Amino acid sequence: MIGTGYVGLVTGTCFAESGNGVTCLDIDEKKVAGLNQGVIPIYEPGLTELVKRNHAAGRLKFTTDPDAAIPTAKCVFIGVGTPQGDDGRANLSALFGCVETIAPRLAKDAIVVIKSTVPVGTNRKVAARLKELTGRDVDVASNPEFLKEGAAVDDFTKPDRVVVGTLRPEVTEVLHDLYRPFLRTERPFLSMGWESAEMTKYVANCLLATKISFINEMANLCERVGADVNSVRRGIGHDQRIGFSFLFPGVGYGGSCFPKDVRALMRVAEDTGVEPRILAAVDEVNDRQxxxxxxxxxxxxxxxxxxxxxxxxxxxxxxxxxxxxxxxxxxxxxxxxxxxxxxxxxxxxxxxxxxxxxxxxxxxxxxxxxxxxxxxxxxxxxxxxxxxxxxxxxxxxxxxxxxxxxxxxxxxxxxxxxxxxxxxxxxxxxxx
The missing domain is CATH 3.40.50.720 (NAD(P)-binding Rossmann-like Domain)
Structure with missing residues (x-):
């Protein structure tokens, strides 16, 4: 597991909790030293206990040495940040830096799994770059995360669904086996192509952001006309086509996902000649809120x-x-x-x-x-x-x-x- 932020640390720890041997790799020596001493760098309910238990059991290790993590790995997950660049696009420098690092160390049957949120086409570019660096076809899979900060452990262990993008059924089966312990309540394991999996992550976040901006704009309108948004919310939420999720008005969304993902998908749309009118409005309404x-x-x-x-x-x-x-x-x-x-x-x-x-x-x-x-x-x-x-x-x-x-x-x-x-x-x- 490359990266020990929210996604990497939660993912690696939960995989270890289900019996897998997991080595988390990070370039931050201070963070890795802290993790080896039981110091968790983020606040996430339930995570500290899981990290300490699996580390003590030897299933979860932390290192800064790629030679200690990559050569024996069957699956190499990349969960590094893809922050918003100055132009609104996702900055993929850390991700492709990881590709350069892992390429000479990959086992021949290793699967590289992109957990980071990346623009459509990134998995295809990663596969091409790995072939340039290794001289062979390396299996690459897209596996977007759908974790909510503050509930990430529950989201991982009790997922609504697991999405993977692969080119070969053999790769799909490996990932299905890896996630099987978390799918015992008949939650779906959805396999699709690279581009569809990449797009699924962005569309999910952007739709949720849209619901937030919509109810915020309606709340502001309610104030002007003397209506009460809570009454209105109840009036629409019981319509099963709408529901109550993400229809709580407030002062706007924040965090590491919704703002950058909305803007990143806007840039993808613009780059392909599509005018992202709804996404632009969502971002503008949120900023104003x-x-x-x-x-x-x-x-x-x-x-x-x-x-x-x-x-x-x-x-x-x-x-x-x-x-x-x-x-x-x-x-x-x-x-x-x-x-x-x-x-x-x-x-x-x-x-x-x-x-x-x-x-x-x-x-x-x-x-x-x-x-x-x-x-x-x-x-x-x-x-x-x-x-x-x-x-x-x-x-x-x-x-x-x-x-x-x-x-x-x-x-x-x-x-x-x-x-x-x-x-x-x-x-x-x-x-x-």
Whole structure:
């Protein structure tokens, strides 16, 4: 398993948990040393216990030495990052760097499996490059991941489906055997061509992002016309053609997948002469949605926030992760600081990552009540469970003014009004 980020570490660990011998390879010596000592570099519920158990059992190893990992491997999974480049396209330099590294070390019957999210055509290019480097045809398979941060272990061990792209049925069978322990509840194993598998990953993420941007735009419209988006959401969600998944309005999506994948597929479309109108709108709506809370702040406190203190609960882009990449909270914080506000923040697990980025520009609360102390206004950006049932009497007396702008619609407006708070969510109305 090449790469020990979210995808590589979860995948390698879960394969080891099902009885396979797995060696995880990474160029980061500090990370590998930490993993060998039981230090997990990411926050992912349930992962630490699995890593420690399988490492202790000898099924899971970590190394920086490709000679210790590649030559004996039947399957070589590549799970390195493919970040967004300056032009919006996926940057594949790390992936093709891996190809150069593994080529001279591959066993003759080894299968190279691309787990990274890659543009359509990448598996074909990898196969061609491996043939150039080895002088023979190397089996290459596409195996896109569908893991949600914060639920990655469950997603891997209880998948909705497993997708593989292969050219030979023998390769398909090897991967089917590898995944068989996770498919005992009749979850489908879907085999297709390289391009179809690559496209499946992008289309899945882009469709989910589309649902988020759509309900966010409808929530903003609900505010203008006096409707309540929660009532509307219930009204449409019970239609089985629509459903409730990803129809929760908020302050926009973030993380390492949806933003870059939407933009990467836009570039693929443009490169093939297709105008990606829907994808462009999804990206634009999401970017605009990340500024909604700040616009609400200005309506309450004015454009100049000098002398004002604003609290922010939740910094990660979603709960159950410490990932702050493209997090809506950071867009809000940047705008608050630029307007002169003092910003007090709290997040259960992402605070240290934010501290590395902002240093002493922010005031960090050990508890979410600490962040709210003396605040003129509280903004909620991440729906951590510990934020859902605050002591409202205590919170009201802790804050300078009982004003809450809720970017995740955690509370009922009528209940908040009864408790003495000025409360605004996203697309909510007091009447329902």
């Amino acid at each position: 990340k500024h909604v809370l700040f616009e609400k702040v200005k309506r309450h406190l004015g454009d100049d926030l000098s002398g004002k203190t604003v609290a922010v609960w939740g910094l990660a882009f979603k709960p159950r992760t410490d990932d702050i990449r493209e997090a809506p909270a950071l867009v809000l914080i940047d705008a608050l600081l630029k307007a002169g506000a003092t910003v007090q923040v709290h997040d259960p697990v992402a605070e240290e990552n934010v501290r590395e980025q902002y240093g002493d520009k922010l005031i960090y609360g050990e508890h979410h009540y600490d962040a709210a102390r003396g605040a003129d206004l509280l903004c909620i950006c991440t729906e951590w469970n510990e934020f859902r049932n605050p002591d409202l009497d205590f919170l009201k007396h802790t804050m300078n003014a009982p004003v809450i702008l809720d970017g995740r619609n955690l509370f009922d407006p009528a209940d908040m009004a009864e408790a003495g708070f000025t409360y605004e969510g996203i697309g909510l109305s007091a009447g329902g």
